[in-house]
Amino acid sequence: MSTLRVTAERLVILEHPNADALELAQVGLYRAVVAKGAYRSGDHALYIPEQAVLPAELIGELGLTGKLAGPRADRVKAVRLRGELSQGIVCRPAALGDTDLAAAAERGEDFAELLGIVKWQPPVPTSMSGEVVGAPDLLPWVDVENLKRHPDVFEPGEPVVLTEKLHGSCCLVTYTAATGEVQVSSKGIGAQGLALVEDGRNLYWRAVRAYDIPAVAARLAEELGAERVGIFGEVFGEGVQDLTYGASARSGRPGYAAFDVSAVIDGQLTWLPAAELLGGELPLVPELWRGPFDTATVLEHAQGEETHSGRGLHLREGVVIRPVAERWSPVLGGRAIAKVVSDAYLTRKGGTEFE
Template structure:
């Protein structure tokens, strides 16, 4: 569910004093906060924004004077004199470049990818009717993708591994974000990261119900617990599964229908934090604090979607994430991916 990397030309929304440093100021760009030297920028200035996890070639980082602040070229989140700072700003090489232009290729910037966890050779042949999940874009990069007052649902973003299970033309299938996985022996089903949901009568009943009258049904969710990431969410000796989307014959269910279906079949779902009119302050508030699975872990953030499915011409299906400041600033979390 990775978001794409963009290095956008944008304008500074506001500049405010830094409450703890006379020589620093706080710039707001898109949905991000960036701490900048005092007097370098003004509200309305056209800038290039380099976001967290951008890997900047040294020839450019040297020119920008930021090499010493990067981690092997990677832009990291930081707390500067008590204020969170996400990324950095520079003036565009060409002052005439239009706002909205993505300059990632111009600067040779690539995206940091989490380490890939080694897996057994259990890859199965792809099937076009068993697609990977939507790439979830960052609301901070597209703050206008949702409209103030639009009815949305906020769910907790669980830090695990993306999983999909389904029945296509009568065949059961399971997979990670990018790879369909071979079925394990029956006795290994509960311990198989991606086939585990089929050990649930609730999940199996839901899939079989739709498969009886549809060619394609795919349930998407998150597998989590001990051994998946650094957060176990209370699942210390077993794996947990929480569903968050359902695709039937090429159509994702609207939120009210999805909510009803998951409840009808008693399929565990990601925690719902808010349902109502969009307010960015509500999003920020719910992205922070402790996970709803207990008080041992901080919350990663939230996933936001309109209650009715729609498409944005810039990136496709409108499903966005907003990661909490504390999560972004936490250097102790693990972030493995499995293709």
């Protein structure tokens, strides 16, 4: 899940092809449906992204009572309005009436706290929870930002690789070479500096033991001369999320696919290519394409059917984009990695978003 920031943005206004009273306000590569005439290209307004949870007062002010997602109708979610995908909310709340939004956009000011907007936290099913302990040495996963919000992460023509984004739950495994200790966590629990105590009923530990991930991590640590090795993968199947890829997590061997590796070598954290290091030992997320970065190509590959099962059982969640040569991104202020989520995934009915 991406980080939550509620910022002022410069708008580009586009025609809505199917509605005379509506227009499209573009922010980055996102488009949100707005009332016709409310904004002009070059105007600045607040952009509230998907997965933001709004307070009741703001929902009422924006005329969105009963129209948002979730049991309390307070969560921003992508919707189709007259056939066009609308992601996020473009608005000018009364609380910012005296704010120079153009200057705020220049500063990158975040208004989430001021407006009482918080990030939605997915529920954690019993099978994905358990007893936890402090894990200061756990190698955490990163929040992968959406390319639509940050379209300049990659340079045109930069060599990139696109892998399929699988809809499951992120499993973190950290192996410490000096002690042989294995720490297992989820993305959400790991972000709190916690690891799960081993339990045969826990989804993540069942996957770790079923695929003998500690043995793979130990081999990598020895070959790389690493102090710690992190292996990151997606656990999926029936009983995890609504998209199953033909697997079942109710059995002793849930679906699993690795997508990243990190290692601490001489005290420095390094990200390494999972396909090169794990191929043949662990299942991997499918590689969909590699070549020179082009926005249209990436957006096209985010759509369609899943490929992991080899049978196209259901829609594709999206893609993850990485540079072929791992690097730091000045746009993100961290690792150069981004995602794009498919339109069909965003607007499906009855979807689950456990973490």
